[in-house]
Amino acid sequence: MIEADGLTKNYGNVAAVNGVSFSVGKGELFGLLGPNGSGKTTMIRMLTGQIPPTAGSARVMGLDPARDPIGVRGLVGIIPEQESPPSFLTAEEYLHFVARIRNLDRIEERCDRWFDLLDFREKRGVLCKDLSRGTRQKLMFAQSFLHEPRLALIDEPLINLDPIVQRTVKDFLEDYVRDGGTVFISTHILEIAAEICDRVAVLHNGRLLYCGRTGDLAGSGESLERSFLDLVRGDAGA
Numbered sequence: 001m002i003e004a005d006g007l008t009k010n011y012g013n014v015a016a017v018n019g020v021s022f023s024v025g026k027g028e029l030f031g032l033l034g035p036n037g038s039g040k041t042t043m044i045r046m047l048t049g050q051i052p053p054t055a056g057s058a059r060v061m062g063l064d065p066a067r068d069p070i071g072v073r074g075l076v077g078i079i080p081e082q083e084s085p086p087s088f089l090t091a092e093e094y095l096h097f098v099a100r101i102r103n104l105d106r107i108e109e110r111c112d113r114w115f116d117l118l119d120f121r122e123k124r125g126v127l128c129k130d131l132s133r134g135t136r137q138k139l140m141f142a143q144s145f146l147h148e149p150r151l152a153l154i155d156e157p158l159i160n161l162d163p164i165v166q167r168t169v170k171d172f173l174e175d176y177v178r179d180g181g182t183v184f185i186s187t188h189i190l191e192i193a194a195e196i197c198d199r200v201a202v203l204h205n206g207r208l209l210y211c212g213r214t215g216d217l218a219g220s221g222e223s224l225e226r227s228f229l230d231l232v233r234g235d236a237g238a
């Protein structure tokens with residue numbers, strides 16, 4: 001579903017992502033881990049065609065996001081980091097707006113499913129500017145899955161969500177991959193990765209330090225947090 005081959009993004013003399021290669025297969029729940037500023041958001045932006053790479057290439061569901069960003073965005077679900085729905089629309093208007101742009105049928109039914117699943121039906125008529133951060137995050141989650149994409153790329157999916165909604169979202173993502181969907185999430189919350197990700201990649205200063213099964217990174221008897229810290233601190237000292 002995703003192939004990254006030597007992906008690189010430079011901002012001036014900062015290598016935000018530096019020669020990173022990995023692949024994600026169908027039905028995987030794949031986690032991109034790394035400390036602040038390690039390149040996670042830059043990676044997701046390149047994979048979703050929001051920015052072109054400086055070097056290297058990617059294929060996402062068979063398309064090159066640098067050449068066909070609109071095609072990629074039509075196929076996948078995206079939750080960008082720190083993006084909010086438009087302040088001047090209500091929650092319901094926003095979902096209808098996205099559904100119409102995507103030419104979807106059964107719009108009411110699709111929206112109702114998400115209002116119920118994430119438990120914010122009573123907020124459907126509220127302007128987005130007056131929603132809490134967590135409810136705006138629920139709305140962004142709903143918009144990204146409205147068209148039932150086969151691949152979802154999600155930047156920090158559970159930030160701002162309370163523990164009850166976090167549980168619902170984690171269960172949803174696990175069911176979604178069980179039914180053949182693929183999920184690529186970036187997070188620095190290691191408990192989430194340890195709980196739900198089959199495989200993880202670890203970025204540090206834009207470079208790939210690890211890519212493999214989550215359990216293999218943690219190793220026997222070690223927590224994912226301990227192993228992650230050892231890996232990143234070891235790299236810093238190298």
Ligand SMILES: Nc1ncnc2c1ncn2[C@@H]1O[C@H](COP(=O)(O)OP(=O)(O)OP(=O)(O)O)[C@@H](O)[C@H]1O
Nearest residue numbers: 011014016034035036037038039040041042043188
């Ligand atoms: N538009 C930009 N212009 C210049 N530098 C940028 C830009 N976007 C990102 N960077 C730099 O690239 C590096 C990687 O940033 P990025 O946002 O991808 O990291 P991240 O892992 O998502 O961080 P966080 O976990 O804090 O969100 C950082 O050094 C950042 O300052």
